[in-house]
Amino acid sequence: MDLPPRASSPGRLTFRDATGRPGTGGHPTHRTRHREEYDMTATTTRTEDATELAELRERINRIDAELIRLWRERSQISKEVGRLRMASGGTRLVLSRERQICDRFREALGEDGTQLALLLLRAGRGPL
Known part of the structure; x- marks a missing residue:
């Protein structure tokens, strides 16, 4: 066989x-x-x-x-939000808002989420 x-x-x-x-x-x-x-x-x-x-x-x-x-x-x-905020006498950026965004991304994606959030924020407001 x-x-x-x-x-x-x-x-x-x-x-x-x-x-x-x-x-x-x-x-x-x-x-x-x-x-x-x-x-x-x-x-x-x-x-x-x-x-x-x-x-x-x-x-x-x-x-x-x-x-x-x-x-x-x-x-x-994000750029439009910044223009409107500055036109009404506000600051270029709001750190508490950026912290909320970073926290939300970190909670959802871990440490890579924080890096992604920082890149998104920079793309909208420009470098600090």
């Missing part, structure tokens, strides 16, 4: 007989059938993985585009 093929190196199959010794694998039709089943399964899996990878990357690209759009929108709104 033949055992299924084992991969001995990438892209190469070694057939073993019932004793586990390398051999011809029995009847030639069985060798061909095993190779085709192995190749078809491997090819299908690689194709499915490549398709899934491409779909996930496309999804990331769409999210990135939305993040960039939101970043720019937030920056413009």
Whole structure:
């Protein structure tokens, strides 16, 4: 009785007989059938993985585009808030408000959230 093929190196199959010794694998039709089943399964899996990878990357690209759009929108709104505040006699920035924003981002995202909040704030008001 033949055992299924084992991969001995990438892209190469070694057939073993019932004793586990390398051999011809029995009847030639069985060798061909095993190779085709192995190749078809491997090819299908690689194709499915490549398709899934491409779909996930496309999804990331769409999210990135939305993040960039939101970043720019937030920056413009923040600049307008600053203009209105200064036009009414207020200060260029309100530290208590910036602290609230940093705290909210840190609570949601950890320390990386704090860094993200600082970048967002800088994009809206400019460097300190």
